[in-house]
Amino acid sequence: MVSESSQIVITGIGATTPLGNSFNAIGDALQAGRSGVDWCDIGTFSRQQEHVVAQVQSVNLAMEKAVISPSWCIDKSSRLEQFAVVPAAHALADAGIQTSSCTFEQKNRIGFIAGIGAEQLKDWERDFLDGGHDVFHAKRQPSLVHRAAQILDLHGPAATVAAACASSGYAIALGKTWLETGLVDACVVGGCDVLSPTALAAFHNLRALSRRDDDPKKASRPFDQNRDGFVMGEGGVFFVLERSESALSRQSKIYGVLAGIGMSSDATHMVTPCSDPVQASRAITEALADAGLSPADVDYINAHAASTPVGDAAEAGAIRDAFGSAAMEIPTSSTKSMSGHLISAAAAFEALACLVAIQRNIVPPTINLDNPDEDCLLRHVPHQSISLPVRVTASNSFGFGGSNLCLILKEAA
Numbered sequence: 144m145v146s147e148s149s150q151i152v153i154t155g156i157g158a159t160t161p162l163g164n165s166f167n168a169i170g171d172a173l174q175a176g177r178s179g180v181d182w183c184d185i186g187t188f189s190r191q192q193e194h195v196v197a198q199v200q201s202v203n204l205a206m207e208k209a210v211i212s213p214s215w216c217i218d219k220s221s222r223l224e225q226f227a228v229v230p231a232a233h234a235l236a237d238a239g240i241q242t243s244s245c246t247f248e249q250k251n252r253i254g255f256i257a258g259i260g261a262e263q264l265k266d267w268e269r270d271f272l273d274g275g276h277d278v279f280h281a282k283r284q285p286s287l288v289h290r291a292a293q294i295l296d297l298h299g300p301a302a303t304v305a306a307a308c309a310s311s312g313y314a315i316a317l318g319k320t321w322l323e324t325g326l327v328d329a330c331v332v333g334g335c336d337v338l339s340p341t342a343l344a345a346f347h348n349l350r351a352l353s354r355r356d357d358d359p360k361k362a363s364r365p366f367d368q369n370r371d372g373f374v375m376g377e378g379g380v381f382f383v384l385e386r387s388e389s390a391l392s393r394q395s396k397i398y399g400v401l402a403g404i405g406m407s408s409d410a411t412h413m414v415t416p417c418s419d420p421v422q423a424s425r426a427i428t429e430a431l432a433d434a435g436l437s438p439a440d441v442d443y444i445n446a447h448a449a450s451t452p453v454g455d456a457a458e459a460g461a462i463r464d465a466f467g468s469a470a471m472e473i474p475t476s477s478t479k480s481m482s483g484h485l486i487s488a489a490a491a492f493e494a495l496a497c498l499v500a501i502q503r504n505i506v507p508p509t510i511n512l513d514n515p516d517e518d519c520l521l522r523h524v525p526h527q528s529i530s531l532p533v534r535v536t537a538s539n540s541f542g543f544g545g546s547n548l549c550l551i552l553k554e555a556a
Contacts, residue, residue: 151319154395155238155383157230161197170499173507174528178360195359197376197483209241215294226335226379227291238383242296254299254327257288258310258334260487307542312490316404318384335379336487364511365448365477366519373449376483380491399498403434403551410545416457423461423547430549438469445493445538448477449484459519476509476524490540497536497552
């Protein structure tokens with residue numbers, strides 16, 4: 144077990160999401176069971192003119208002058224770049240790290256890891272819809288994570304992680320290992336994604352998206368027997384990770400401890416989860432072991448459950464397998480019922496939801512859970528949040544292609 148003096152803690156949070164652009168605003172929405180899903184006109188080249196999605200309504204334009212380069216213009220940047228730079232900047236400012244006053248050596252010791260999938264395709268699509276031809280004559284430009292690091296004046300190691308729906312969770316896990324090995328002194332971690340006509344068409348063709356058209360806010364219904372697919376969302380969520388001794392020496396606020404990580408791969412099918420829960424279950428048990436905890440220590444499980452018929456049932460089986468008899472005692476919910484599925488940013492958003500649960504001592508609900516599927520037997524929290532002490536949480540993320548992840552977050556001592 145890691146000693147308290149060398150724990151990896153979260154000292155900064157930044158978010159741009161369908162449920163709000165701050166920790167408190169998102170917490171209010173989760174606690175109230177408020178949906179961010181609605182109809183949206185995606186664009187001329189989409190399969191249909193309007194889709195049910197969870198869209199970011201606004202980007203917080205308050206510039207963190209001590210963090211963001213004055214030469215960066217938000218109005219001239221892509222939506223994906225905005226979803227990376229703005230929340231990452233807010234996370235740094237929230238942690239009290241002002242890069243403008245950092246020494247050169249200090250900047251060299253701050254890492255940046257972003258979970259982003261199909262980054263170039265999204266840039267090409269945006270350019271094409273604007274009348275450009277980058278898709279045929281692609282420009283050679285730095286990757287988004289390196290552009291963002293330059294904008295934020297960070298010079299430590301930077302990397303992009305693509306692990307489908309678990310991308311930002313893998314970024315968080317990698318940040319923990321960088322800190323534990325001493326590669327960096329602080330690390331900005333998280334992920335971002337945007338809605339796009341191409342992605343919506345692809346997931347629609349895969350029959351992965353909900354086709355409900357009666358009420359958009361009822362379309363995402365994880366674990367419900369009438370679920371028929373997920374609702375795509377967008378946004379960006381980033382954290383600042385530090386070793387606890389560093390955070391304490393700076394007298395930083397600590398939102399929680401990243402106590403354990405677990406990862407596995409089953410690679411059974413490109414989009415269909417493995418029918419055998421052994422590998423998804425192993426990601427959970429390894430995260431618990433990394434945290435030095437047992438299933439009975441967990442107070443809340445934030446499920447990956449996206450509202451797909453096969454995926455939700457497979458995850459419920461993995462939870463029962465990993466937690467044993469405790470699975471029916473631990474409150475479990477899917478916040479995707481409210482936020483939609485933020486794809487590359489999903490795991491980071493759900494880690495934020497776990498921190499809300501810890502800070503407020505509440506368990507956010509799974510809204511629209513009218514008739515729980517008997518194949519998804521767990522201790523569900525339907526419709527309304529519940530109040531109870533939350534000290535330890537487990538957050539699952541299971542990406543297409545077999546990228547399995549579990550993060551254990553707990554309250555700071």
